[in-house]
Each structure stands twice: as C-alpha cells, then as structure tokens.
Amino acid sequence: MNTSAKSPKSSINRRSFVKGGLTVAGAATMGAGLLTQSSPLLAQGGGLTAGDAALLRFAAAAEILETDFWVQYNELAGIPDQEVPGGTGSPAYTRKLKNLDDDFDEYIHDNTDDEITHFTFLNAYLQSKGAEPVNLDQFRSLEGSTATGVNEELIGKRLTNLTQLTLDTSWWTRYRSDSHNPDLDPDFKFPQAVSDLAAGPHTAIPRTDDDLHPDHHIQAIANTAAFHMPTIEQGGNSLYPSMAQRATSVEVLRILISIGPTETMHFQTWADKAGAAVSRPLAPLTDHTNGLTFPDLNSPPFGGDDFETSLIMPEPCPFLSRSLPPCSVIRPTETTGAAMGVLKFLTDMGLFIGQSPAFFDVMHSLAAAADAATRGV
Numbered sequence: 001m002n003t004s005a006k007s008p009k010s011s012i013n014r015r016s017f018v019k020g021g022l023t024v025a026g027a028a029t030m031g032a033g034l035l036t037q038s039s040p041l042l043a044q045g046g047g048l049t050a051g052d053a054a055l056l057r058f059a060a061a062a063e064i065l066e067t068d069f070w071v072q073y074n075e076l077a078g079i080p081d082q083e084v085p086g087g088t089g090s091p092a093y094t095r096k097l098k099n100l101d102d103d104f105d106e107y108i109h110d111n112t113d114d115e116i117t118h119f120t121f122l123n124a125y126l127q128s129k130g131a132e133p134v135n136l137d138q139f140r141s142l143e144g145s146t147a148t149g150v151n152e153e154l155i156g157k158r159l160t161n162l163t164q165l166t167l168d169t170s171w172w173t174r175y176r177s178d179s180h181n182p183d184l185d186p187d188f189k190f191p192q193a194v195s196d197l198a199a200g201p202h203t204a205i206p207r208t209d210d211d212l213h214p215d216h217h218i219q220a221i222a223n224t225a226a227f228h229m230p231t232i233e234q235g236g237n238s239l240y241p242s243m244a245q246r247a248t249s250v251e252v253l254r255i256l257i258s259i260g261p262t263e264t265m266h267f268q269t270w271a272d273k274a275g276a277a278v279s280r281p282l283a284p285l286t287d288h289t290n291g292l293t294f295p296d297l298n299s300p301p302f303g304g305d306d307f308e309t310s311l312i313m314p315e316p317c318p319f320l321s322r323s324l325p326p327c328s329v330i331r332p333t334e335t336t337g338a339a340m341g342v343l344k345f346l347t348d349m350g351l352f353i354g355q356s357p358a359f360f361d362v363m364h365s366l367a368a369a370a371d372a373a374t375r376g377v
C-alpha cells in the first residue's frame with residue numbers, strides 16, 4: 001500500500017502512551033535475575049494467579065526480544081521518529097528492501113511500534129496487578145551492526161543477533177498444506193521455501209558498510225530480512241493462541257487473544273513481502289559472495305499450490321481431528337510446551353548467538369513457568 005499521501009500517522013495519545021510505558025519499563029529496577037521461584041510475587045502473581053502472571057511474563061519477555069531486533073531493522077531501514085526513535089537509515093539496504101515493496105520502511109516502523117507497545121502494555125498490566133514485570137536490560141551486550149545508519153549509542157547493547165540467522169522457512173508450505181497440521185502430524189516435514197536460509201547462517205542486516213556491495217550481496221541480505229520477518233511473526237501468531245488456552249482470568253485471556261492476532265497481521269504482511277523475494281523480477285537471485293540463492297518459487301521445480309507466491313492466505317487443513325472437516329486455522333496451537341517451543345525456535349534461529357548462559361537461564365525459567373500454567377489454578 002502506498003502511504004505517501006497519508007497524513008502524519010502518530011497521534012499524540014499513542015506517542016505519550018508509549019513514552020510513558022517506556023518510562024515504566026525503564027524504571028523497573030528489578031533485574032531479570034530476580035525472577036526466581038523464590039519470589040513471593042512470582043509465586044502469587046500479585047492480583048493474578050501464578051499461572052496467568054507467568055503466561056504474561058513470558059509474553060512480555062518475547063515482546064522485549066522482538067522489540068530489540070525490530071528496533072535494529074528500523075534504525076537501518078525503517079522510519080526513525082518519536083514513536084520509534086534511533087538511527088538514520090542505510091540508503092543502500094533500504095533501497096533493496098523497497099525493491100520488495102515500496103512501503104517496506106513504513107511497515108518496519110509500524111511493526112516496531114507495535115512490539116514496543118506489546119511489551120510496555122504487558123509489563124504495565126503485570127505491575128498494575130502487583131506482579132513483577134520483565135526486564136532484560138542486564139543482557140544488552142551483543143555487538144550488532146556497526147554499519148552507517150545504526151543508533152551508535154546501542155552498538156554493543158543489543159539483546160538479539162540478526163547477523164547469523166538460520167531460518168526455518170517451512171511455514172511457507174505449512175500454511176499451504178491442505179493435508180497436514182503439525183498438531184496432528186508432529187513428525188511431518190514441511191518443505192522449505194528457501195533451503196539455503198534453513199542451512200544458515202546468514203545476516204539479515206548489513207554488519208558493516210562492507211556488506212553494502214556488491215549489489216546481489218546486499219539484495220540477498222534484504223531478502224534474508226524479508227524471510228526473517230514472517231518467520232518470526234508466524235511464531236508469535238502461534239504462541240498467543242497456544243498460551244491463551246491456559247489463561248484463568250477472562251481479562252488475561254482477552255489480552256492474549258487481542259495481541260495474538262496483531263502478530264498474525266504482521267505475519268501475513270511479511271509473507272507477502274517475502275514472496276517478492278522469490279518471484280520475478282528479483283528471483284532467482286544468488287549472492288555470489290556466499291552462494292545463498294533465492295529461487296523463483298513460481299517456476300519448476302517449484303510452483304503449484306505448495307509454493308506459488310500469490311497464495312498468501314492459509315489453506316484449510318485438518319484441525320483437532322481428521323474425523324472433522326478441514327478448517328482454515330493458525331497452526332500449530334498445541335498448548336503443551338508452547339513457551340519452551342518458542343524459546344527453542346528462537347534459539348535455533350541463531351537470534352541469541354553470543355548471549356550469556358545467565359540469559360538462557362532466565363529465559364528458560366520464564367518459559368518453564370509459562371508452560372506450567374494451568375487453567376483455573
């Protein structure tokens with residue numbers, strides 16, 4: 001969508017809400033290390049059940065991590081403004097992303113803004129109920145990009161690593177399959193859209209200005225980002241309905257089922273952009289510096305219902321039981337082990353390469369607590 005004629009998008013109210021929320025989060029002096037089972041607040045969840053607090057706390061942690069990498073994208077190729085401050089942009093990288101969609105910068109900005117509000121709201125809600133918010137600031141230690149355009153104040157202070165990604169792109173065929181659902185066929189292997197990305201590791205952002213050329217190299221980096229974005233967002237799109245099934249309070253349920261679909265909106269938007277990277281005129285494309293190839297998914301041996309890039313809506317698939325008719329649904333939504341599954345998914349992706357053992361310990365306990373949450377307890 002071309003938004004050049006749009007009026008300035010930021011509303012005062014939304015901006016001040018985010019600003020206030022960030023202040024709340026920033027003022028939370030409790031380190032993540034304090035989030036231990038010995039904390040009475042964690043055990044009681046404040047005014048929430050312990051399970052509900054744990055579900056929201058894991059969601060808040062995931063949103064802080066999402067925010068961290070979306071901010072990196074916004075610095076280099078989004079729209080820095082009061083809603084999403086920092087960075088001055090990398091023109092070469094931005095141009096390559098705009099080859100996929102002219103409004104790519106706007107979409108990056110708005111996705112980043114959404115993630116900031118997600119964690120800010122979740123933490124503020126936890127605090128409003130007397131429960132502990134999540135603060136991962138002590139783990140802001142990763143180098144990140146030093147290319148021109150990044151927020152120099154944040155070099156060496158990233159939580160997530162966008163430079164060594166191994167991307168499971170099988171969501172592409174999972175959402176096109178009419179006969180398999182991971183919840184019913186946990187061992188079925190959905191084919192990859194871009195098998196080189198699944199083999200990894202590849203960077204989704206220019207690491208230094210040396211990555212800005214040759215042309216096919218920086219286009220491949222942009223294409224990697226275009227696949228990283230839906231790969232992440234489809235994870236959120238499954239996480240929220242998976243966790244919602246174990247919420248006790250109707251209000252916590254409302255929070256989870258109201259944030260979750262925004263992740264779905266992100267996912268579908270980015271799935272469409274990824275499609276541009278694997279169709280003509282951009283595809284096929286090979287980065288000759290490392291061999292990374294983006295095939296044209298509309299041509300043999302690809303194409304058809306499993307690969308065609310115009311098919312961006314979910315194909316109905318088996319749901320709950322094969323004795324019931326197929327249904328167009330988010331998948332997977334199995335609730336058992338959902339949080340730990342997301343943590344493993346993000347870790348396997350390489351998003352935390354360079355993080356300390358203490359970081360993994362904290363994330364592991366947050367996920368374990370969320371997965372232990374039981375509806376009605």
Ligand SMILES: [Fe+2]
Nearest residue numbers: 063066115118
């Ligand atoms: Fe989010």
Ligand SMILES: [Fe+2]
Nearest residue numbers: 233236263266
């Ligand atoms: Fe998201």
